[in-house]
Amino acid sequence: MISIIILRIFNASFIPCGIETMTAPLEQQLAELTLCELADALQGGEFTATETMAATLARIERLDPHLNAFIWCDSERAMERAREADVALARGDDVGPLHGVPLAHKDMFYRPVRPSTCGSVIRQDFEGRETATVLRRLDQAGGIEVGTLAMVEFAMGPHGYNGHLPRCRNSWNFDHIPCGSSSGSGTAVASRLVYGALGSDTGGSIRCPAAANGITGMSPTYGRVSSFGAMPMSFSLDVMGPLARTAKDCARLLGAIAGRDKKDASSSRERVPDYEGELMRSIVDLRIGVPQGYFDEDLDPEVAAIVEESLDAFRSRGASIIKIDMPSILHQVADIHPLVMKAEASANHGNWKRAHGSDYSEEVGKRLEAGYFIPASDYINALQFRGTALQAFSDAVFSKVDVLHTPVLPIPTPSLADTAYSSGPDYLKMVVALTRNTKVVNYLGLPALSVTCGFTPDGLPTSFQLIGRPFSESLLLRLGHQYQHETDWHKMMPSAVALI
Amino acid sequence: MIVTIKTIGSINDEMQEIPIAEARMDELPVELNQLLGAAKAIRSLHDFDNNPADFQRVLHSVRD
Numbered sequence: 281m282i283s284i285i286i287l288r289i290f291n292a293s294f295i296p297c298g299i300e301t302m303t304a305p306l307e308q309q310l311a312e313l314t315l316c317e318l319a320d321a322l323q324g325g326e327f328t329a330t331e332t333m334a335a336t337l338a339r340i341e342r343l344d345p346h347l348n349a350f351i352w353c354d355s356e357r358a359m360e361r362a363r364e365a366d367v368a369l370a371r372g373d374d375v376g377p378l379h380g381v382p383l384a385h386k387d388m389f390y391r392p393v394r395p396s397t398c399g400s401v402i403r404q405d406f407e408g409r410e411t412a413t414v415l416r417r418l419d420q421a422g423g424i425e426v427g428t429l430a431m432v433e434f435a436m437g438p439h440g441y442n443g444h445l446p447r448c449r450n451s452w453n454f455d456h457i458p459c460g461s462s463s464g465s466g467t468a469v470a471s472r473l474v475y476g477a478l479g480s481d482t483g484g485s486i487r488c489p490a491a492a493n494g495i496t497g498m499s500p501t502y503g504r505v506s507s508f509g510a511m512p513m514s515f516s517l518d519v520m521g522p523l524a525r526t527a528k529d530c531a532r533l534l535g536a537i538a539g540r541d542k543k544d545a546s547s548s549r550e551r552v553p554d555y556e557g558e559l560m561r562s563i564v565d566l567r568i569g570v571p572q573g574y575f576d577e578d579l580d581p582e583v584a585a586i587v588e589e590s591l592d593a594f595r596s597r598g599a600s601i602i603k604i605d606m607p608s609i610l611h612q613v614a615d616i617h618p619l620v621m622k623a624e625a626s627a628n629h630g631n632w633k634r635a636h637g638s639d640y641s642e643e644v645g646k647r648l649e650a651g652y653f654i655p656a657s658d659y660i661n662a663l664q665f666r667g668t669a670l671q672a673f674s675d676a677v678f679s680k681v682d683v684l685h686t687p688v689l690p691i692p693t694p695s696l697a698d699t700a701y702s703s704g705p706d707y708l709k710m711v712v713a714l715t716r717n718t719k720v721v722n723y724l725g726l727p728a729l730s731v732t733c734g735f736t737p738d739g740l741p742t743s744f745q746l747i748g749r750p751f752s753e754s755l756l757l758r759l760g761h762q763y764q765h766e767t768d769w770h771k772m773m774p775s776a777v778a779l780i
Numbered sequence: 781m782i783v784t785i786k787t788i789g790s791i792n793d794e795m796q797e798i799p800i801a802e803a804r805m806d807e808l809p810v811e812l813n814q815l816l817g818a819a820k821a822i823r824s825l826h827d828f829d830n831n832p833a834d835f836q837r838v839l840h841s842v843r844d
Contacts, residue, residue: 502839550840612825615818622815630798637799646804650811652796653788658819663832665822670835674842725839750843 307335315381315475315529316556322380323369329380329424333362336382336426340473346454346780348446349468351387351397353427358382361424377532379422385478386462387428388435388511389415389520398511399431399442399461401639402632412509413544414478414520414537421536426474429464433644435480435513436625437461438488438714439699443641447696451493451774452740456693459492459714461485465523466493471777476524476533480510482517482621484688484718487730487745490523491688494732494741494774496760497523498530499718501750502725503548505534506541514624515546516663517617517722526770527729527760531555534753553754559761564598566759568746569681573606574614575717579690582736587687587744590733593766594685594759604684607676610720613669616662617723623659626651643701670724674749683759684747686717692736721747729756732769739775783812 310332313321321327337355344350365380390396390408397403415425430448432440440448440463448463450456451470458467462479466489469477479486481499490497498521505520512518522533535555541547568591576584591601626633626648633640633648640648677684691713699710721728728747736742746756764770785805792798800808 503836546836548840550843612818612822615814616822619815619818630796633798646807649798649800649804649808650815652798653783653791653808653812654815654819658816660832661819661823661826663835664826664830666832666835667830667838668826670838670842678842725835750839752843 306331307339310335311339311472313475314525316526316532318475319378319381319532323375329362329365329369330359332380333358333382333424336474340426343471343473343777343780346449347451347467347471347473347777348448349430349464349471349473350384351399351428351430351445351464352395354394355426358424358426365422365424376420376422376536378418378536381423381476382426382474383418383423383476384426384429384468384474385415386431386465386480388431388480389478390509391415391425394428396428396511399433399435399445401444402636408509410509413506413541414510417537418533423536429462429468429477431464432461433641434625434629435461435482435485435511436644436647438484438711439694440489440492441699441701443643449776450693450740451777453738454776455697456695456740457492457699459488459689459693462489462523466490466495466497469493469523469525470495470774472773476522476529478520478537479523480513481519481521481718481722482513483617483722484715486521486523487688487718487728487743488714490730491732491741491743492693494769494772495523495525496527496530496732496770497521497730498534498753498757499721499728499730500534500538500753501548501727503546504550504727504751504753505537506544506547508541508543512628514621516620516624516666519722526764527731527757528556528559530729531559531757531761534757538753548751550751555754555757558754559758561758562598563594563759563762566599566683567602567681568594568599568759569602569604569677569684571606571684571686572603574610575606575686578713578716579687580692583687583690583692583742586734586736586742587685590744590763591685593763596766597762602681604677604680607672609669609672613673613720613723614716616665617719619654619659620662620723622648622651623654623662624651666723666725673724678749682748683752683756685744686747688717688730688743688745689714690717692738692742693740717745721745726750727753727756729753729760731760731763733763733767734769741769783809783816785809788812
C-alpha cells in the first residue's frame with residue numbers, strides 16, 4: 281500500500297530540533313495570520329522565518345495526523361531554508377514577496393530529489409527531472425516548500441477520496457468530503473497548516489476544495505500560468521493556480537507564478553498585471569451578472585439563498601447587479617467537457633493502464649476506460665468547438681456584464697456516506713453535480729475565483745465563483761478582496777480543527 | 781450509432797488491449813453513448829476551416 285511508504289517518508293524527516301520548545305501561544309498567533317500578513321510581518325522583523333517555520337512544523341505535527349492533508353514533509357530542509365531566509369534578511373538582501381512563507385502543494389508539481397507521487401502507486405517513487413516552473417517561481421519569490429499535499433489519484437475525481445492514501449478530511453466536519461482533486465491543498469490551507477498552496481483545476485479541482493473548506497481559490501485563464509513540470513491530467517483543460525485564505529493572498533501567489541514560460545508552449549505572452557496593487561480600485565458601476573439558466577438548474581435552495589445574499593456586499597460598494605440569460609450552448613459545453621478530459625487522460629495513461637492496470641484504484645481505473653473508445657474525429661471536433669463556444673458565450677455574456685456570479689457547488693458539501701464509491705446512478709449524479717458549475721469554465725478557458733460566502737445549515741461553508749473574461753484575474757481578485765473587506769467568512773477558523 | 785458491449789469488445793481486442801473487467805463491460809456502453817451523443821450534438825456547430833489551435837486566438841480576442 282502506498283500509504284505505508286508515504287508515512288515512512290513523512291516520519292523519517294519530520295521533527296526538527298527545537299520544535300518541542302515552541303510555545304503554543306506563538307503557534308496560535310502565527311496561525312491566525314494570512315499569507316500576506318505573515319509575509320509583511322517577516323519582512324518587518326516582527327517574526328523570524330525560523331520561528332515561523334518551527335511553529336508551522338509543530339502545528340502540522342499536531343494536527344495533520346487528524347487531517348491527512350500531507351503526503352510528504354521535509355522539515356529539515358524547510359528549517360534550513362528558513363534559517364537562510366533570516367540570514368538573507370539580516371544581510372539586507374532584496375527579498376521576494378513571499379520571503380520565508382511556509383507553503384505546500386498538491387503532490388503533482390515536480391522537484392528533483394523528492395517524490396511526486398501524483399497520489400498514485402505507479403508514481404510512488406517518481407522524482408521529476410526538472411523543477412516545475414511554478415515551484416521555481418515561488419522559490420524565487422522566497423516561499424519555502426514544507427512538503428507535498430494529498431490529492432485524488434492522478435487528479436481524477438472531484439470528491440477528494442484517494443483509496444491509496446489515508447482519508448484527507450474536510451476541515452469543518454470530518455464526516456464530509458474535502459472535495460478534490462486538490463483535497464490536501466484545501467484542507468491544509470483552511471486548517472492553517474500552511475499559508476498557501478498550489479492546486480490544479482481541470483473541471484473544478486481548485487475551486488471545489490476551496491469552497492468545501494471555506495477558503496479562496498483561483499483557477500486562472502488557460503495559459504496564464506505555466507504547466508511545465510506539473511502532472512498532466514487533460515492538457516487542453518488543465519490550469520494551475522493558488523488556494524489561500526484570502527483573495528489578497530491569491531493575488532500575491534498568482535503574481536509570483538503567472539506569465540510566459542518558454543518551457544510551456546501553451547503559456548500566454550499576456551502581460552502580468554500588478555494583481556495586489558489593483559485590489560482596492562473602485563468597483564462602482566461594475567456589472568455583476570446573475571445567471572438565469574444553467575447555473576440555477578438543480579440548485580439547492582439553501583445554497584441559492586446564501587449565494588444571492590452575497591450580492592449585497594457588491595451592491596453596497598456600488599456595483600450593479602444584472603440578471604442575465606445564459607446561452608443554451610452552455611449545456612453542450614457541459615456535455616462535451618468530459619469527452620475531451622477522458623480522451624486526453626486515457627491517452628496519457630494508456631501505457632500504464634496496459635502494463636499496471638491493477639495499480640489503479642477501481643474508481644480511477646474505470647474513469648479512464650471510456651476514453652479509449654472515443655473516435656479521434658469526435659475528439660478533434662470537441663476541440664474545434666471550443667473557440668466557437670467561447671465566442672458565443674462571450675458575445676452573450678460579456679457584452680452585457682463584466683463578471684458572472686454563480687455558486688461553486690450547487691449542493692451542500694456531501695457527506696462521506698453520500699459519496700461512498702458505487703457504480704449506481706445516485707453516485708454518478710452526485711459526482712456530476714459537484715463539477716457542473718465549474719467544468720464549463722475550464723472548457724471555455726476562462727478565469728474564475730472561488731470565494732466563501734456563508735454556511736449551509738449543516739455548518740459547512742459554501743462559496744460563489746466569479747467568472748470573468750480571459751485574463752481578467754485582476755478584476756476577479758479585486759471583487760473578491762472587496763467582498764472580503766465587507767464580510768468575515770474568510771476569517772473563521774474551521775470548527776473541526778478548532779476541536780482538535 | 782449506438783455503442784454496444786460487442787463494439788467495445790471488438791475494438792478493445794483488436795486495437796486498444798486495455799484490461800477491462802467483465803462487469804464493467806456492461807456499464808461502458810452507457811457512458812460511451814452519453815459521450816458520443818454529446819459529440820454528435822456539436823458536429824454541425826463548427827466550421828470546416830476551424831483549427832483547434834484557434835481557441836487560443838479567440839481566448840485573446842475576447843478578453844476586452
